[in-house]
Amino acid sequence: MSAIFKNRVRNKILLNKLVENPLEIVKTHFRDKQHIGFSGFTGIGGPKVIPNALCEYTRHHHLNMPGSEKQMRFNLYVGASCGVEEDKMALENMILKRTPHQVGKQIRKRINSGDTLFFDKNLSLFPQELLYGFYNKDLTLPDPNKTDALPSNVLDIAVIEATGIDEDGGIILGPSVGATPEFLAGASKIIIEVNTTIKEMKGLHDLVLQKNPPYRQPLNYTKVDQRLGSEKLYIDLNKVVAVVESQIEDHIPDNTPADENSAKIASHLITFFKNEVKHNRMPKNLLPLQSGIGNVANSVIGGLANSGFKNLQVFTEVFQDSFLDLFANGSLDVASSTSIRLTPKGMSRLSQNWDSWSKKIILRPQTVSNNPELIRRLGCIAMNTPVEVDIYGHANSTCVLGSKMLNGIGGSREFLTSAKYSIMHTISTRPTPTDPYGITSIVPFVSHVDQTEHDIDAFVTEQGLADLRGLAPRERALEIINKCAHPVYRPILLKYFNDSIKRCNGKMHEPHDLHKCFEMYFNLEERGSMRAFKKTDEKLH
């Protein structure tokens, strides 16, 4: 037991539950087909010691081998995505079933090879459905006619990372909250990894655990900076079967620097925001911002930092490096999220300014950070990146070519369905080996629908911004094609649209030709470009 560990675990009962050898924990508590919950959100704050021990145990005992009857595979739940440790488990084929979101080369490979069953779920809904008993239907829950108690048997084991435990037994979480409150409430057994390599993050969290209906109460937030929850998590200490020390750090890769195209997208958005303010559709300090992960999202926030807006507020699921610039120039008043996902550089920047900046950061459970009730009430500006959108405003956020899972729906759906401003942004084309414009982000009919035409207010590419508010489908098609599609795809998309109109006599609401709507994908498959690229065309561009 390290001195720092003893210092961090100030509750005697839990300190006595220290187990030095994680393999012992694995051997004692883990069994094939269990339902397991891991803390963590977007690769931050997940357990590390136990997943590593699970992998070691599995390898050592030759489990999960093709043809072998000896299995140790789990129904694994993580708030959103775990870190590299989950990917190691995927490599050992330990994940039987997984929800609601994942990031990692190995886990994605297992899902798309058919080894791992995966279903993606809206991130604020997922922990509640788990506590409804929806994912393990053989269980009997506490009688709702007699008690408002949540079930404590929907998970066999919850494994969570903390940064400290107070004398009163209150758990001090780390840089992510995710679904940890629901996992701890819903698990029969709890294992706590206390990470001593990172700061004890007391004071950052605002933790609320809602009851199931008919006992659920309003989330009475009307401002981003309101705190209505507790700083620490209180749990049934009897359920804790082991406490371990972790000295393994999270690994967040560096961000790609903003490129010209994402800067253009940011600039279109800022022009749009300024016009909204001009017409008094938004206050001068805008409305609470939600921003997805990725290059474009980072650029947009970067653009905001240099555009003169003041007193901005962020209500999002992930706090990222780009927000630090807004803290640095004083334009961001408060940032609410469920995860601080900072690169090592970003984390050290935050550490240097901890006393002033950490006061402006609030970490909430994903049931709160992503809750439609609050997103709608606060009137958020939601900005996310799709795989592709179609001419009528449906978007695909998850399945490439209709079938291949990327990461899952994440928070994009709950934010875009409930926000006042629902915005999607992406670069209009991407290269293939044979065509620099081989893939268009704007297609006639998306191969998978996650966000529908009813959700999206604006769509932005480096070409421009399509303002879809109040437009009927045929108007939307022209707006999207003319403002957002890359010039090499405009004539192709217009031709599809006009041909479909001719075909759709008497069904002109949203003209489609189901015989031709997927042709671009077939071109890509057969000729390496969605525009049926031929060598001779190249000279044109």
Added chain:
Amino acid sequence: MSAIFKNRVRNKILLNKLVENPLEIVKTHFRDKQHIGFSGFTGIGGPKVIPNALCEYTRHHHLNMPGSEKQMRFNLYVGASCGVEEDKMALENMILKRTPHQVGKQIRKRINSGDTLFFDKNLSLFPQELLYGFYNKDLTLPDPNKTDALPSNVLDIAVIEATGIDEDGGIILGPSVGATPEFLAGASKIIIEVNTTIKEMKGLHDLVLQKNPPYRQPLNYTKVDQRLGSEKLYIDLNKVVAVVESQIEDHIPDNTPADENSAKIASHLITFFKNEVKHNRMPKNLLPLQSGIGNVANSVIGGLANSGFKNLQVFTEVFQDSFLDLFANGSLDVASSTSIRLTPKGMSRLSQNWDSWSKKIILRPQTVSNNPELIRRLGCIAMNTPVEVDIYGHANSTCVLGSKMLNGIGGSREFLTSAKYSIMHTISTRPTPTDPYGITSIVPFVSHVDQTEHDIDAFVTEQGLADLRGLAPRERALEIINKCAHPVYRPILLKYFNDSIKRCNGKMHEPHDLHKCFEMYFNLEERGSMRAFKKTDEKLH
């Protein structure tokens, strides 16, 4: 002025605004391309005198004729759908643009012929987007940096039906609320039709008008029978330009009697509910019920009336005849909706029991009745009928063959996205002229997506109930095909599924063959049956 009218309009200022000749109102206030709001929801409580006068005026002056420059066409907003009067306007081609939902032969025809632009919107979101100024972007709104006032210029005219006006100027609405509160707040001019043929419905309404963000407050309902709003609507009386008497009744057609198949669907659902209660996933009195419109929905409620459940609660958008049976046998404690859509028979039944039954009915604005915040908190059981669903659980609620608009998304999306139990139900097949099973409700890939795989917990046909909770896409496909598809389509759907798996090496999350996923529609188009029906097959069934 009739005696009863004078008795109903007890406010002197408004009584003085009586205009006897509605054509005068039309001539004075209505102009081409205005933004007009009509009260009404599901064909109930809409204005009648003014729409009829608008039609007369249009016909008389030969407006909107092909090639003519003389136009009188409107951007028309109705909470959901108006009655026959709107259809008369559609016949005169008076509707330039329409949102968020419509029902009627003529209006649908205009939309699908391309004469009328239509966009369907989630019903609780629509009135709020109108007050955001999203549908008329040239306007400048009140400065949100200085005031929480809602704009009063987003509509040129609101025309609403009322059943009375109190001395204090409070408007007593009739059998629907819909978007009337937002229309009256957002209009420059107001015209009130006081309908003297129906009962003055004082005491039925619970009216809340929310502010725009950043001023919006929680909807603090935690129970269906809570009343947090006012009984009457208070408006700026200066905006009222005319009050007229209406003696025209609403026309609701009789319901089709329940058939064997819809009774089977009801029975599957009741078995499902009983199992949920058994496992304590629901209390004995279930959770607040939302039920769509139509034959199947009616059957389900009818089935509930005979299944021994007590103390039921309804939180829905439309109160229909079938609920009266629940009142009659004492099993329904309270019904919240935004419209009482009763057949003449149902209305007279309610009238006979008015004193006891009306106390259990609460009419709310559609921003409340359909609000995701409340649907999620109360944990509703949402049940709606789609056009079709696909094997992975996506549903089409609006566009036949991807293009032809039926009625619009209505409340189905907000309820299904937010409910604890999101259920869709439909008959598994429908006949075509040449095949008694020519159309299947379960297809490989829906031709339009309104509800996604992330929304639906259970799907029910007369064949059975598919419980999709916690299932990954490939599991869902088998559950839906085996439990819900009609036996004549099961092998065809299974073949599609298995062939797609073979095709989707490395993209096995949601296997599809985009070359073949729409083949059933082509069969229908070319051969009159989705199963490529040939005469010789007929003997088999």
